[in-house]
Amino acid sequence: MNRSTKILLTISLVILALVSMITYVNLSSAPYSSARSQSNKIANTSAGIVNPDYFGNYSRTDQYYAVGGLTQKKQYRYVIINAKTGKTQTVNKGNAPMRESIINGVSERYDPTKILHIDLGLYKKKPTWEVAFKNKNGTIGYNLVDFKTGKSVQVINNI
Secondary structure (H helix, E strand, O other), rough: OOOHHHHHHHHHHHHHHHHHHHHHHHHHHHHHHHHHHHHHHHHHHHHHHEEEEEEEEEEEOEEEEEEEEEOEEEEEEEEEEOOOOEEEEEEEEEOOOOHHHHHHHHHHHHHHOOEEEEEEEEEEEEEEEEEEOOOOOEEEEEEEEOOOOOOOOEOOOOO
């Protein structure tokens, strides 16, 4: 094989690898993108959310998708959607603590190295935040926090 053939073969292999990686990333993110898009449509239809800025995927005993955002009347609300049945529950933000204050409370209580996610769903039929975090010893913790009061409902730590 001469030098130009080797260069052409190398370039072809690099392009093939890049195309394969891009295809893999697109295919692996498709279910998430589809769930988010469908949830935004449901939130608009059922609760009038026109400017969604939050999407969460809560999995406990049941799986829920949650969308948060402003309505046309500039009211902030969340819609919690049961992923299996499609039933929705609308929750107005009202005087409930903001997501940031829930995260700050978990950070103060457990001093994690990183907050992994905060997702809204139903726990015992009540709106509940699930905050997942990474501890300093490398383990994972979950803190379920009541949506309205901001009080801890359940803690699973050092998994």
